[in-house]
Amino acid sequence: MSESAAKSSHAVKAQSKKSKATLSDVAQLTGVSASTVSRVLNGYTKGFSVKPKIRQAVLDAVEQLGYKANMNAKAMRSKRTGVIAVLGLQYDQEGVVFPSDIQIIHHLAQSLRKTDLDLCHYFGAGLEEPYGTPDWPVDGMCVLNASTEADCQLLEESRLPYVSINGLSGPNGSSVMVDDALGSKMAVDHLVSLGHRRIAYIMESSWTELHPSVEARRQGYVDAMQSHDLPLMPTWNQTYDMVEEAVTDSYENRCTALLVYSHFTAIMAMNYARKIGLRVPEDLSIVCFNDYFPVKHTSPKLTAIALPYKEMAVIASKILTKAVIKKPVDSKSILVKPELIVRESTIVPAI
Known part of the structure; x- marks a missing residue:
């Protein structure tokens, strides 16, 4: 040796x-x-x-x-913590984090791993104040689902660098959002290409909170239908406490296809359509937003507008990395293109 x-x-x-x-x-x-x-x-x-x-x-x-x-020693020398706080996670009634948020955090962590930044989740004052800033020092914030000016005001008051994913930002932050209106257009164009003319847009009342995607998806449907000189179905400006009502209204208006705000609602709509004797997709084609579990495992598998969470997270990580060291950010507001995933729930209409 x-x-x-x-x-x-x-x-x-x-x-x-x-x-x-x-x-x-x-x-x-x-x-x-x-x-x-x-x-x-x-x-x-x-x-x-x-x-x-x-x-x-x-x-x-x-x-x-x-x-x-030794990150503590490094932070003392550099006056930085190397920590990015995650604010605004959404939970369902069982306390489970929304799948979209899990995907964003996963991809954000993967992207930031290439830098000296790490993520931590801050619960704030609970669901009542999801955008309250942490009590400990952080270098910046990744904010999910910010929907109102009040949300943005809390973030602005912190004076910390932040990027908002799938939500709004104030003048000192940046936002990375999906082009939801384009997603609706892609769905309508797909259905029209198959021969559908009577296409309904449906959304549950539980989704009528203030998130910008609510209006963007609805307006995208309106613009797309008008671009094809097709009539808007009466459901387009309605919100429903029960999905059954939306499916019934669509059936009574002789609709052959549905564009649905979320995959949760789409699955319920598909189940109720079967209950009243409609076949999916033979009698009723369905397209939904969101391409995660269980849309690939339903029967039939759902055609979906996939939201590019990985791309959004990578863009956000690059913005954060620059903002933390006070480098100029190229754009304050970025729209990312969704993707149409065609599966089994959309076919040529029977009539």
């Missing part, structure tokens, strides 16, 4: 007896100074250069030893 290999082997064995690798351990294994290791890991380039071979050796040593930086 060579002398250098023996030293490396000895360093690893010595470190294995410790509970946690240190910067000095990485330096010893690599054969460079601790300050060089620190500069490599923090990406310093100003007044500092290192050979690619040494840089790679440092990174290999970090992986070999399982070294993790």
Whole structure:
């Protein structure tokens, strides 16, 4: 065994007896100074250069030893915490987080993992104040589902950098939203291409809260129907306490297709249609917004407007990374294009 290999082997064995690798351990294994290791890991380039071979050796040593930086010490030196607070998670009546929020957080965490930022969830004052800022220091905020000026005002008062995903923002923040109106147009265009002319838009009253998607999807339906010179069905400006009423009204108006605000409502509509003797899709085609469980597992599988949560999260992470270090953000308001996923619930109408 060579002398250098023996030293490396000895360093690893010595470190294995410790509970946690240190910067000095990485330096010893690599054969460079601790300050060089620190500069490599923090990406310093100003007044500092290192050979690619040494840089790679440092990174290999970090992986070999399982070294993790002391974030508390780093925060004290840099005046930053490296923490992004997540505000505004939505819950159903059983206390389960909405699938859309779970997807956003997952992809946001994956994207931020490439930086020195981590996520934490802040419950605030509960559901009554989902946009209250944390009591501990954070570098910025990722805000979900902000719907009103009051929500934005709370965020603005914090004076922290923030990005709003699937919701509104104030003048000091940025927003990344789905082009919901375009989603409605894509759905209507698809149904028209199949030969449907009497297309209803339905939404439960539980979704009539103030989220901007409510009006955007409805208006998108109106604009798309008018662009095809098709009549609006009476359901377009109605909200229903019971999905059964919406399906009944659509049937009485001889509709052959439904565009539904959410996948939850679409599944209930499909079940009730069967109950009254309608076949889906033979008698009634259905398109819904949201492409997550269980739309791919229903019978028939639902045609859906998929919302690009991964793309939204990646964009938001880039905005946050810039905002935290006070770099200018290219755009304050970004609309992301949805995708039409055609499955089994839409076919050519029987009549």
